[in-house]
Amino acid sequence: MNVNAIEVRGVRKTYRRYSRRRQFATLKSALLSGRVLSDLRPDETFDALKGVSFDVAAGRTFGIVGRNGSGKSTMLKLIAGIGRPTEGTVVVKGRVSALIELGAGFHPEISGRENVYINGMMLGLTKREVAARFDEIVAFAELEDFIDAPVKTYSSGMYMRLGFAVAIHVDPDVLLVDEVLAVGDEAFTHKCLDKFAEFRRRGRTVLLVTHTLDLVTRFCDEALWLDAGVARLQGDPKRVVDAYLLDVAGTENKTLEQEDVGRALSGSPGGLEGSAPHPEDMSKAIEGRWGSREVEIGAVEFVGRGGPAHVFQSGDPLEIRLQVRAREPVADLVFGVGIFNADGVCCYGTNTDIEGAASGEMSGDGQVAFAIERLDLVDGTYKVDVAAHRKSGAPYDYHRLLHTLRVVSSVKETGIFRPPHRWSFSGGIRITGLDR
Amino acid sequence: MFAHLQQLFRYRALIQSLVARELKARYRGSVLGFFWSFVNPLLLLLVYTFVFTVVLPGAHPPDLQPFALFMFCGILPWTWFSSSLLEASNVLIAGGNLIRKVLFPAEVLPIVTVLAGLVHFCLGLPILAAFLIYYRVPLVPADLVWFPVIVFIQLVLTLGLALLVSALTVHFRDVRDLLSNLLTLWFFATPIIYALSQVPDSVRRLLNLNPFTHLAVSYQEVLFRSGPFAQWPRLLAVGAGSVLVFAIGYFVFDRLRDTLAEEV
Numbered sequence: 001m002n003v004n005a006i007e008v009r010g011v012r013k014t015y016r017r018y019s020r021r022r023q024f025a026t027l028k029s030a031l032l033s034g035r036v037l038s039d040l041r042p043d044e045t046f047d048a049l050k051g052v053s054f055d056v057a058a059g060r061t062f063g064i065v066g067r068n069g070s071g072k073s074t075m076l077k078l079i080a081g082i083g084r085p086t087e088g089t090v091v092v093k094g095r096v097s098a099l100i101e102l103g104a105g106f107h108p109e110i111s112g113r114e115n116v117y118i119n120g121m122m123l124g125l126t127k128r129e130v131a132a133r134f135d136e137i138v139a140f141a142e143l144e145d146f147i148d149a150p151v152k153t154y155s156s157g158m159y160m161r162l163g164f165a166v167a168i169h170v171d172p173d174v175l176l177v178d179e180v181l182a183v184g185d186e187a188f189t190h191k192c193l194d195k196f197a198e199f200r201r202r203g204r205t206v207l208l209v210t211h212t213l214d215l216v217t218r219f220c221d222e223a224l225w226l227d228a229g230v231a232r233l234q235g236d237p238k239r240v241v242d243a244y245l246l247d248v249a250g251t252e253n254k255t256l257e258q259e260d261v262g263r264a265l266s267g268s269p270g271g272l273e274g275s276a277p278h279p280e281d282m283s284k285a286i287e288g289r290w291g292s293r294e295v296e297i298g299a300v301e302f303v304g305r306g307g308p309a310h311v312f313q314s315g316d317p318l319e320i321r322l323q324v325r326a327r328e329p330v331a332d333l334v335f336g337v338g339i340f341n342a343d344g345v346c347c348y349g350t351n352t353d354i355e356g357a358a359s360g361e362m363s364g365d366g367q368v369a370f371a372i373e374r375l376d377l378v379d380g381t382y383k384v385d386v387a388a389h390r391k392s393g394a395p396y397d398y399h400r401l402l403h404t405l406r407v408v409s410s411v412k413e414t415g416i417f418r419p420p421h422r423w424s425f426s427g428g429i430r431i432t433g434l435d436r
Numbered sequence: 437m438f439a440h441l442q443q444l445f446r447y448r449a450l451i452q453s454l455v456a457r458e459l460k461a462r463y464r465g466s467v468l469g470f471f472w473s474f475v476n477p478l479l480l481l482l483v484y485t486f487v488f489t490v491v492l493p494g495a496h497p498p499d500l501q502p503f504a505l506f507m508f509c510g511i512l513p514w515t516w517f518s519s520s521l522l523e524a525s526n527v528l529i530a531g532g533n534l535i536r537k538v539l540f541p542a543e544v545l546p547i548v549t550v551l552a553g554l555v556h557f558c559l560g561l562p563i564l565a566a567f568l569i570y571y572r573v574p575l576v577p578a579d580l581v582w583f584p585v586i587v588f589i590q591l592v593l594t595l596g597l598a599l600l601v602s603a604l605t606v607h608f609r610d611v612r613d614l615l616s617n618l619l620t621l622w623f624f625a626t627p628i629i630y631a632l633s634q635v636p637d638s639v640r641r642l643l644n645l646n647p648f649t650h651l652a653v654s655y656q657e658v659l660f661r662s663g664p665f666a667q668w669p670r671l672l673a674v675g676a677g678s679v680l681v682f683a684i685g686y687f688v689f690d691r692l693r694d695t696l697a698e699e700v
Binding site: 100 | 447450453460464465531536537539540694697
């Protein structure tokens with residue numbers, strides 16, 4: 001199984017961009033000015049992919065994640081053979097089927113039956129092969145009653161289902177999927193996922209491009225993170241997704257931070273107010289960093305069981321580590337920590353003063369570690385406040401909602417707090433499957 | 437290029453189905469359905485009969501009787517030729533979604549257009565045959581053997597031009613408008629609604645450069661005029677030229693292939 005199904009080597013894809021003038025330049029003007037060839041030459045180019053290399057071993061399910069415009073779909077098209085790389089090579093072994101757009105090429109006027117045949121043949125099947133799979137395709141699309149009606153009478157869901165059914169029954173060695181799982185209702189999505197699972201079992205290669213990161217961590221053996229046409233990270237899907245999420249959060253924070261510079265400098269009050277933060281105030285507060293900076297909080301790190309991390313299992317231990325530097329010795333010092341959920345609700349907040357510290361002073365560098373034995377929060381994204389301030393609440397350095405951590409849980413309960421718990425039943429009740 | 441041609445052969449079943457779809461879809465929803473393939477040329481024939489027997493009765497040489505039938509021998513293949521090229525100029529843009537999203541040889545689309553035109557042409561033949569029998573035009577069986585040859589040569593020529601036009605239109609949308617006017621000129625520069633013998637010598641030399649002149653004259657000689665088929669050397673020359681046109685058309689299409697998905 002060490003054969004590579006897909007080999008991508010140093011692939012660069014350059015798109016030409018024409019200036020406004022060139023866009024309007026027509027054959028006539030090109031002929032008149034006698035510059036047909038020079039006008040065909042673009043004055044600007046745009047690299048959608050800047051030298052990407054990776055391999056996908058046969059039989060693996062491979063995910064590609066990245067922001068919009070990072071080159072994911074371009075990559076997929078090159079692998080599918082629609083378009084050729086400007087530089088580098090793409091080698092794919094075996095029959096490829098691409099779920100890029102479902103039902104592309106359906107003709108609205110003719111029946112679903114004829115469209116299945118034509119679509120199947122476009123995707124590389126012979127007429128006989130389509131005939132052999134026809135019933136299966138129709139059954140999969142759940143369109144038995146409508147297959148002889150013209151496709152224009154189909155609902156968009158029916159249309160997509162039929163497109164998906166044809167494409168997946170091409171039975172390719174390599175299946176390319178571009179963000180198409182959102183086509184049907186819940187039941188159909190499950191069916192599609194089952195089909196993918198079947199593909200994997202049969203040792204076929206699947207390449208998945210999606211923004212549903214959950215799918216990548218759940219289904220993929222390996223993932224690649226594309227960022228602005230460059231492969232940023234390849235490897236274990238969880239690691240790749242986390243790195244990607246972190247980067248996204250980082251950029252978001254950076255933009256927010258920049259937006260907040262003005263507000264922060266204007267001396268917004270904020271702070272822990274010397275007591276536990278009031279939830280109502282907190283939900284109104286905005287992200288940012290402010291303070292008088294006699295004491296500065298440098299690096300903030302979340303450490304889990306296996307070292308620094310940003311994604312934690314519900315119930316995992318969490319340690320928040322702060323690198324702190326005092327620019328001048330201070331004799332009035334309180335450290336505080338707050339955890340907020342995505343709605344801005346404070347899940348927990350504390351500081352050394354509330355917990356009864358008699359005094360605090362600091363000079364030079366230091367480290368603070370705040371350890372939580374069990375992070376009993378429900379699945380979700382949380383923002384963390386860290387602060388160093390005076391007893392009065394006047395901040396030295398306040399990081400407001402600047403640090404993001406994700407709590408994941410296989411169970412999607414609601415609420416905020418997830419106490420360790422157990423169900424038990426007696427009498428005539430039988431509920432099984434709860435012991436995990 | 438030859439590898440692509442070979443690959444195209446593998447897609448013949450698809451081409452066949454697409455042609456069938458094209459024909460079915462075209463008349464879907466119309467009352468007469470497939471009948472339009474017969475009715476259309478018939479109506480066209482009526483129009484020209486009206487013009488040349490009622491409006492301009494003296495415009496044609498008296499030895500060509502019935503003149504409407506003479507014209508019909510040229511109009512039928514011309515309709516196939518011109519409508520194929522016009523549709524081919526639009527086919528890649530109309531099928532843009534397909535080219536951008538599905539991997540399959542794009543030349544299938546213009547080829548399907550030309551073949552669908554051929555089917556329409558063939559459906560018009562019974563009408564032509566009926567009139568030939570009705571007017572008791574003497575047909576020479578030995579000449580009729582040439583008929584499929586003429587059709588084949590026209591097919592090769594049309595395919596070559598269709599490939600060229602379809603690929604060029606993707607890059608220069610103006611080809612479409614240019615083409616429709618060019619085809620009108622081309623129509624009148626071909627002896628279809630007049631006989632080549634009516635044309636002054638100097639102009640005839642010009643018309644002889646037009647490949648469709650020889651195709652039209654061939655059709656007229658085989659179907660309409662009595663006497664042996666004397667056009668064959670020129671027809672075969674056009675045939676050789678058509679193969680060249682096809683080669684050029686396919687070559688250009690092949691060269692532009694990679695840009696199609698981006699430009700469409």
